Amino acid sequence: MTPLTFTLQSEPEERLDLSGLTPDRLAGMTSAEIGKLRVGTSRHPAAAGDVFKITGKDAENIVFAGGSGRFDFLGAEMTAGRIRVAGDVGARAGRRMAGGLLKIEGKAGLQAGSGMKNGRIDIDGDAGEGVGGPMAGEIHGMSGGLIVVRGKAGDRPGERMRRGIIALLKGCGDHAGLGMVAGTIVATGRVGRYPGHLMKRGSLLFDRRPAELSPTFIDCGRVEIGFPVLFDRYLMEEGILDRPLLGARPFRFGGDNAVLGKGEIMFARG
Template sequence: MKPLTFTLRSEPEERLDLSGLIPDRLGGMPVVEIAGLSIGTSRSPAIVGDIFKITGTDAANIVFAGGSGRFDFVGAEMKTGHIRVDGDVGARAGRRMAGGTLVIEGKAGLQAGSGLKNGRIEINGDAGEGVGGPMAGEIHGMTGGLIIVRGKAGHRSGERMRRGIIALLKGCGDYAGLNMVAGTIVVAGRVGHYPGHLMKRGSLLFDRRPADLSPTFLDCGRVDIAFQALFDRYLMEEKILDRPLLGAKPTRLGGDNAVLGKGEIMFPRG
């Protein structure tokens, strides 16, 4: 079966809420019915048929041929299946996703993977602010799953995250892991100001010493432990990185001692 493909006719004139176009909801739905789903957000909202040409039948495998910064909530609340976007997406891609895989070939907007529960989100371009973070008023950001950003990520990545892994492979903005509760953030590349600010627990694993740290992170020296080898191996097996991130005996900083202080920042020596 060919993937259920939504080919973009032209740049949409309004922001689109694509949370309805997930395998869980489209399985078994006739094409006519899919084409009639409302996805616009304006006073007279657009329907799927206005924006996309629909081909293919395999709803477990959805492809958006062509993307746009106006594609919001792509893959939101998805539980199973696979979605690929051949282009950019807008805000909150994979919001509260609970399973399956979401691959975005282009850029992602604000809060990609916000409140992610499980599953895998892979963004090949850059990602905006608040990757895996909470929406306003929420207590926690992501609580599980894996987000990989192969481009640059914005500020406050992994804010209030509780579990799961975020891998940012071309650096990130300021306050990575802000108020983090637990979980792991991996950053290869330049890290902005104050990573781990007010983190309680969790691990920030970098490929270099961060330039600008909160003074409440304390040096625990170079540690000879088995964990980093296990984790480096995981990163390579998952094809997140092609070489070890930390290597033997990384430096460990404990913090943030302005709060609970049971988190850590680790990076290779030097």
């Protein structure tokens, strides 16, 4: 079966809420029914058929041909299947996603993977602020799953995350892992100011020493442990990195001792 394809006809005139267009929600629907689904968010909201040309039948495998920074909540709460976006997306792609694969070939807006529970998000371009973080008023950010950003990520990636893995391959803005509860953030490239600020537990794994580290992180020296080797292998097997990140003897800092202090920042090069 050919993938269910949404071809963007022209730049949308309003912000779109695409949370309805996921494999589990569209299973068993005809393209006529899908075309009537509301996606607009203004007083006279557009239907899916107004914005997209809809072709193909396989709802397990959805393609958006053409993206836009106005595509909000794309793949939100999806539980299975695959979505591929040939283009950019707006805010909160993969919000509270619980399974399946979301591949964004362009860049993502604010809070991609916010509150994510499981599954995998691949973003080929840059990602905005708050990757995998909480929305305003929420206690925790992502609680599972994997987010890979191949471009640069904005500030506060992994804010208050509890579990799961975020990999940022061209560095990120300030305060990576702000108030992190647990989980793992990998970053290669330049990391902004004060990574791990107020983190309780969790791991920040970098390829280099962060330029500005909070004074409440304490140097534990170089460590010789099995975890970095095992995790390097995982990153390479998943196709996230093509060479080891940490190696056998990374540097380790423990913190943030302003709070619980059971987190860690490890990096390969001094």
